[in-house]
Amino acid sequence: MFINKAPDGKNNICGAKVSRLRKALGISQRELADRLQIAGFDIEKNGVQRIESGQRFVTDIELKFLSNVLAADVEYLLEHDDLGPSPDKEPETEQEQDYSPDL
Numbered sequence: 001m002f003i004n005k006a007p008d009g010k011n012n013i014c015g016a017k018v019s020r021l022r023k024a025l026g027i028s029q030r031e032l033a034d035r036l037q038i039a040g041f042d043i044e045k046n047g048v049q050r051i052e053s054g055q056r057f058v059t060d061i062e063l064k065f066l067s068n069v070l071a072a073d074v075e076y077l078l079e080h081d082d083l084g085p086s087p088d089k090e091p092e093t094e095q096e097q098d099y100s101p102d103l
Contacts, residue, residue: 007080010054014063014077019052021070032069041065 006013022032029048036043041062050056051066058066067074 012058015052015054035069
């Protein structure tokens with residue numbers, strides 16, 4: 001039987017890294033939700049909280065939005081080890097940036 005859960009029983013594997021990257025940017029869950037909405041991902045603060053805690057599934061399209069807004073590689077967000085910020089990209093702190101994913 002197929003089990004649609006991460007090895008730790010959560011509904012996603014990117015939540016802890018989303019939380020870590022958001023905190024590295026120094027923004028709240030509300031601010032992240034606002035930035036994601038500007039980029040075109042319709043999500044509220046509650047949705048961000050559920051992603052970070054592993055209670056919410058994340059689609060590939062949503063993962064791309066998160067990757068762009070958090071300035072992190074999709075591959076990094078999907079890695080199971082949770083050792084810190086992505087070595088390839090540092091989170092950007094500028095307000096005026098294009099968050100739209102290249103779909």
